[in-house]
Amino acid sequence: MPFVNWLKRHLVVIAGLVTLGYLLLPNVVVTVFSFNKPKGRFNYTWQQFSTDAWKDPCGVADMCGSLSISLQIAFWATVGATVLGTMIAFALVRYRFRARGTVNSLIFLPMAMPEVVMAASLLTLFLNLGAQLGFWTILIAHIMFCLSFVVVAVKARVMSMDPRLEEAARDLYASPTQTFLRVTLPIAAPGIAAGALLSFALSFDDFIITNFNAGSTVTFPMFVWGSAQRGTPVQINVIGTAMFLVAVLLVLASMVVGNRRNRQKA
Amino acid sequence: MSTLTEAPPPLSPTAPEHKPPRKRGRLVPYWLLLPGILWLLVFFALPMIYQASTSVQTGSLEEGYKVTWHLATYWDALSAYWPQFLRSVLYAGAATILCLALGYPLAYLIAFRAGRWRNLIMILVIAPFFTSFLIRTLAWKTILADGGPVVGALNTLHVLDVTSWLGWTSGDRVLATPLAVVCGLTYNFLPFMILPLYSSLERIDSRLHEAAGDLYAKPWTTFRKVTFPLSMPGVVSGTLLTFIPAAGDYVNAELLGSTDTRMIGNVIQTQFLRILDYPTAAALSFILMAGILLMVTLYIRKSGTEDLV
Numbered sequence: 001m002p003f004v005n006w007l008k009r010h011l012v013v014i015a016g017l018v019t020l021g022y023l024l025l026p027n028v029v030v031t032v033f034s035f036n037k038p039k040g041r042f043n044y045t046w047q048q049f050s051t052d053a054w055k056d057p058c059g060v061a062d063m064c065g066s067l068s069i070s071l072q073i074a075f076w077a078t079v080g081a082t083v084l085g086t087m088i089a090f091a092l093v094r095y096r097f098r099a100r101g102t103v104n105s106l107i108f109l110p111m112a113m114p115e116v117v118m119a120a121s122l123l124t125l126f127l128n129l130g131a132q133l134g135f136w137t138i139l140i141a142h143i144m145f146c147l148s149f150v151v152v153a154v155k156a157r158v159m160s161m162d163p164r165l166e167e168a169a170r171d172l173y174a175s176p177t178q179t180f181l182r183v184t185l186p187i188a189a190p191g192i193a194a195g196a197l198l199s200f201a202l203s204f205d206d207f208i209i210t211n212f213n214a215g216s217t218v219t220f221p222m223f224v225w226g227s228a229q230r231g232t233p234v235q236i237n238v239i240g241t242a243m244f245l246v247a248v249l250l251v252l253a254s255m256v257v258g259n260r261r262n263r264q265k266a
Numbered sequence: 267m268s269t270l271t272e273a274p275p276p277l278s279p280t281a282p283e284h285k286p287p288r289k290r291g292r293l294v295p296y297w298l299l300l301p302g303i304l305w306l307l308v309f310f311a312l313p314m315i316y317q318a319s320t321s322v323q324t325g326s327l328e329e330g331y332k333v334t335w336h337l338a339t340y341w342d343a344l345s346a347y348w349p350q351f352l353r354s355v356l357y358a359g360a361a362t363i364l365c366l367a368l369g370y371p372l373a374y375l376i377a378f379r380a381g382r383w384r385n386l387i388m389i390l391v392i393a394p395f396f397t398s399f400l401i402r403t404l405a406w407k408t409i410l411a412d413g414g415p416v417v418g419a420l421n422t423l424h425v426l427d428v429t430s431w432l433g434w435t436s437g438d439r440v441l442a443t444p445l446a447v448v449c450g451l452t453y454n455f456l457p458f459m460i461l462p463l464y465s466s467l468e469r470i471d472s473r474l475h476e477a478a479g480d481l482y483a484k485p486w487t488t489f490r491k492v493t494f495p496l497s498m499p500g501v502v503s504g505t506l507l508t509f510i511p512a513a514g515d516y517v518n519a520e521l522l523g524s525t526d527t528r529m530i531g532n533v534i535q536t537q538f539l540r541i542l543d544y545p546t547a548a549a550l551s552f553i554l555m556a557g558i559l560l561m562v563t564l565y566i567r568k569s570g571t572e573d574l575v
Binding site for chain 1: 294295296298299301302303306309310311312316317320368371374376379385387389390392394395396397398399400403405406409411453456457460511513515521535539547548551552558559
């Protein structure tokens with residue numbers, strides 16, 4: 001039974017590739033349906049090939065406006081969460097102080113909490129304070145839930161860093177500021193970058209917490225949610241495809257740059 | 267890279283001792299922590315307190331709410347919505363098991379078998395994250411559409427007869443059934459399973475596999491006795507990272523399900539944003555939180571010992 005033997009030997013590879021297919025299937029569908037010309041409001045069945053949506057990605061009312069709001073919120077949430085999270089991470093790794101355990105659990109809890117619970121509790125806070133729901137309440141919420149992820153990413157990087165490098169800098173008469181800027185920060189940078197990237201992706205894609213705390217502000221995920229009831233324009237698939245392509249290209253580019261840098265060092 | 271647990275060896279016998287921290291430096295960690303921790307206290311911890319107080323209030327939107335310690339709200343909420351609670355646990359549990367079954371081979375493939383394809387597969391696992399998850403969930407509506415290729419194939423293979431008999435699907439439909447919701451949940455949280463599994467598999471010393479082989483262990487035995495136990499940290503964090511968000515999710519149940527597949531997240535969302543019954547919504551959300559914290563604590567305690575392996 002050569003076939004059965006072959007199957008047995010490659011079972012893991014086959015199962016893994018099936019999973020990969022499952023993960024990528026929706027992206028394939030999104031890409032294919034970005035070239036569809038739907039009849040009626042819903043873009044769920046294939047009708048006819050067309051590049052109309054690609055030629056006019058902002059041709060749907062309010063979609064690009066919501067995209068721009070999402071990008072702004074994601075940008076500022078990333079800045080806020082990265083700065084606050086990096087500071088916490090350094091404090092946790094570099095210093096011994098009382099209340100470390102409490103701080104650690106306060107960082108861990110938002111990641112272990114279902115989003116809908118955080119969303120609902122924030123809404124009760126804002127309602128009680130009489131805050132105007134909108135851009136600022138969304139931003140506050142996004143910084144809150146991105147913060148923990150930045151702390152974890154930066155902490156992992158700073159922990160694996162050799163403290164002797166900083167000692168060496170001090171031995172060579174570098175001032176604390178110089179040591180931090182020229183030794184510590186460059187080494188921690190990949191962790192900070194990972195945390196920032198994660199924040200951006202989480203904030204840009206968040207729906208549940210935003211849905212509760214947005215008031216009448218419409219972010220891109222909320223536009224997509226609304227369109228699921230009203231009828232999905234093809235342009236949504238164009239944006240989805242473009243986002244996927246940009247992500248793949250960015251990762252490939254960073255890998256090429258990384259490889260070149262490693263080769264130069266060698 | 268093991269500075270995590272071991273202190274670095276002294277450079278030489280004459281290496282200078284660590285200077286005691288200066289007085290001024292003692293406050294540094296607190297200044298570093300202050301803004302971020304304040305943010306979490308005000309926008310994470312304080313809201314929980316507000317929610318707790320809301321859950322014991324009575325009143326109406328027009329006349330205002332007052333804290334009356336009306337604890338019966340909890341009982342009423344639980345007795346009215348226990349099917350949705352149960353459904354959330356069942357769906358999230360099924361999705362978690364499916365994620366583990368599907369995710370393990372892929373994580374194993376990336377860690378041990380991918381070779382020069384490793385980076386590419388990693389990119390393909392992470393990149394879908396950047397297409398909004400709502401767009402990708404909507405794509406499942408197309409994939410599972412009535413009369414579509416997937417439903418047709420399942421029908422030809424008589425799979426739908428079995429799943430309908432089990433109550434997972436109804437007739438020759440997959441959309442708007444529990445199967446579609448679990449399929450969406452599994453899909454959405456699969457990367458959260460794969461990444462921790464991969465990072466714990468990748469850390470396993472490949473010499474352990476060789477040693478097992480040298481001791482005449484068959485591949486399956488090696489997996490059962492060496493690889494899987496060593497990947498337990500990844501299994502535990504992966505299952506938590508999929509189960510917790512899946513139990514609170516309402517997007518998949520709303521987009522791919524029907525009124526018969528509503529989960530507790532859907533109820534909380536409707537109570538809060540449409541019916542505006544804040545005390546009930548707050549009580550439901552607290553029960554969900556407490557239930558999950560309890561299950562997670564028990565699970566961590568259980569898996570922390572060797573019992574689970």
